Amino acid sequence: MTNLDSTDKSAEDIAWVSFLTPLSSSALVDFCQKDIERLLRINPFLEFKEWRDFGDNRFHFIVRNLSQADPFELDTECTYEIQPTGLKLEYKNGLKLSTIFQVESADKGSKLTITDYYNPDLSEEEKWTQLGEVDKSLQVWASDLQQYLIRWNKWARFTPWRWYMTKIWQPMKPTARRITYMLLWISLVEIALILLGIGIYFTAFF
Incomplete structure (x- = not known):
């Protein structure tokens, strides 16, 4: 589509x-x-x-x-x-x-x-x-x-998604949307790496 x-x-x-x-x-x-x-x-x-x-x-x-x-x-x-x-x-x-x-x-x-x-x-x-x-x-x-x-x-x-898109995303300038998108992905990668590190630690020592 x-x-x-x-x-x-x-x-x-x-x-x-x-x-x-x-x-x-x-x-x-x-x-x-x-x-x-x-x-x-x-x-x-x-x-x-x-x-x-x-x-x-x-x-x-x-x-x-x-x-x-x-x-x-x-x-x-x-x-x-x-x-x-x-x-x-x-x-x-x-x-x-x-x-x-x-x-x-x-x-x-x-x-x-x-x-x-x-x-x-x-x-x-x-x-x-x-x-x-x-x-x-x-x-x-x-x-x-x-x-x-x-x-x-x-x-x-x-409802939370609609609220975010209407109140936060919609008023943003296009550049701000792109920056927010990049920061979101960076945050998700950081969380994934932290969880991976915790998993490796527990696997190695417990």
């Missing part, structure tokens, strides 16, 4: 990616619609500086996008529309006009397609001058979102 189907239709100002998930289609629709901030923060190339929810299907965020060689900042208001098969986001500022999350049924789960729509009215010159503001994170975001959904399907029924 790790294969991604994607393309970049630059001539049509559209980029999309599809992937399979173990969730039912109804559960996946609920996941996408229930917490939009979580959905966006799973993207490992986005560093959020501000998030304000106005209610009435509107929110505002300031984000640093790390998907380009020279990171760029986006400060925009966003509106969203709940749809029967997913979700549509529309951005007030930036090159990207909208993002659509569409859910379909699939064997043993569901399929999620994420489609980014860019401004088709820009001239070729404008496109070239703003090339550094194109969001190149779609494929990596989809991969991380797929892995998140696999873990969600397995662990979400456990």
Whole structure:
């Protein structure tokens, strides 16, 4: 369940990616619609500086996008529309006009397609001058979102796990998540070595 189907239709100002998930289609629709901030923060190339929810299907965020060689900042208001098969986001500022999350049924789960729509009215010159503001994170975001959904399907029924992912992991910057992950593995290795040492000691002297 790790294969991604994607393309970049630059001539049509559209980029999309599809992937399979173990969730039912109804559960996946609920996941996408229930917490939009979580959905966006799973993207490992986005560093959020501000998030304000106005209610009435509107929110505002300031984000640093790390998907380009020279990171760029986006400060925009966003509106969203709940749809029967997913979700549509529309951005007030930036090159990207909208993002659509569409859910379909699939064997043993569901399929999620994420489609980014860019401004088709820009001239070729404008496109070239703003090339550094194109969001190149779609494929990596989809991969991380797929892995998140696999873990969600397995662990979400456990309240401590949900609390950690919502209250601790989600607000972290991507770099902090990577550091935390490394420290966790180092700690596990240290514990394993200590237990191994204790086992060797008792085997040798008792």
